[in-house]
Amino acid sequence: MFALLTWQVAAHGALRALDERCGLALGDSAVPAPLAQFFADLGNTTVALPVLLTAVAAALWRSVRAERRARSAERGTDSGPQEAQGTVERPAAVRWWLPPLAALGTMVLVPAVVVPAKVWIGRPGPPRMAGAPHDGFYPSGHAATAAVAYGLVALLLLHRRRRSGRAMRGPRAALLAVSVVLVNIGVGVGLVRQGYHWPLDVVASWCLSGVVLTLWSAVCARWYEAGAAGRR
Numbered sequence: 533m534f535a536l537l538t539w540q541v542a543a544h545g546a547l548r549a550l551d552e553r554c555g556l557a558l559g560d561s562a563v564p565a566p567l568a569q570f571f572a573d574l575g576n577t578t579v580a581l582p583v584l585l586t587a588v589a590a591a592l593w594r595s596v597r598a599e600r601r602a603r604s605a606e607r608g609t610d611s612g613p614q615e616a617q618g619t620v621e622r623p624a625a626v627r628w629w630l631p632p633l634a635a636l637g638t639m640v641l642v643p644a645v646v647v648p649a650k651v652w653i654g655r656p657g658p659p660r661m662a663g664a665p666h667d668g669f670y671p672s673g674h675a676a677t678a679a680v681a682y683g684l685v686a687l688l689l690l691h692r693r694r695r696s697g698r699a700m701r702g703p704r705a706a707l708l709a710v711s712v713v714l715v716n717i718g719v720g721v722g723l724v725r726q727g728y729h730w731p732l733d734v735v736a737s738w739c740l741s742g743v744v745l746t747l748w749s750a751v752c753a754r755w756y757e758a759g760a761a762g763r764r
Contacts, residue, residue: 534739537732541670542653551732555658555724563725572722574715575674580681584639587685591632631691631752635684638748642680645740646673660727671736672729678719679741684748686712691752 540547573579650668657669686708720734 534736534743537736537739538649538653538670541655541732541736547732551730555730558721558724558731559658559660559727561725563721565726568722568725570722571715571718572674572726572728574682575672575678575719575723577677580677581639584635584681584684587688588632588635591635591688591691592629595629595632631688634748634751635688638684638744639680641744641747642676642741643673645744646671646676646737649740655730655733658724658727658730669729670733671740672720672723672733673737674723674728675716675720675734675737676741679716679738680744682712682715683741683745687745687748 537547539545541551647668649671650666650673653670654667655670656662656667657664661669689708690705716738720731720738723729723734724731
């Protein structure tokens with residue numbers, strides 16, 4: 533999807549023409565400007581990053597507590613003579629710090645991916661951004677920041693619940709997922725309504741964000757879950 537959109541934007545294809553007509557129509561729509569600006573601001577690094585850092589700090593703190601409890605339980609169940617003879621199999625180490633720190637690393641990927649794409653495509657922004665010092669509006673950095681930051685917050689919460697044995701399922705998990713989706717839709721609509729980006733700028737960022745979040749999940753599944761399974 534990202535490749536298709538990028539080709540259409542770079543080649544001035546039919547999707548780009550339709551995209552700009554839709555963007556101008558949404559910019560003149562009845563969506564309240566203050567509400568649109570509120571959601572657009574949720575894509576600012578100064579808003580999204582502190583939210584993610586708070587979630588990371590909470591995840592680290594809870595992981596440290598859980599790891600200490602696990603080690604205390606292991607010491608309590610060790611058999612002295614068997615351990616001395618080397619017959620007790622030690623459980624695999626759990627990289628409790630991996631999910632939150634991987635979240636920070638994942639967030640760093642956002643500008644590392646988005647900025648080169650902006651420079652390469654060099655798409656001009658909507659009329660409101662005509663005086664901008666650059667023409668790099670595709671993909672949207674604000675939309676990518678919001679999608680990755682708030683997506684990671686939700687994933688960290690789900691990951692903590694799963695590790696504690698109280699996995700969030702059913703309506704609660706669905707509510708969390710829907711909330712993240714709605715927030716990001718609000719950010720996208722706000723960015724277009726306020727004339728900061730074209731719609732395809734936002735959609736392309738969502739495509740990239742999906743890849744980045746999948747990468748975080750793959751890293752945690754590969755290097756964290758294996759140790760957790762060994763400990764159990």
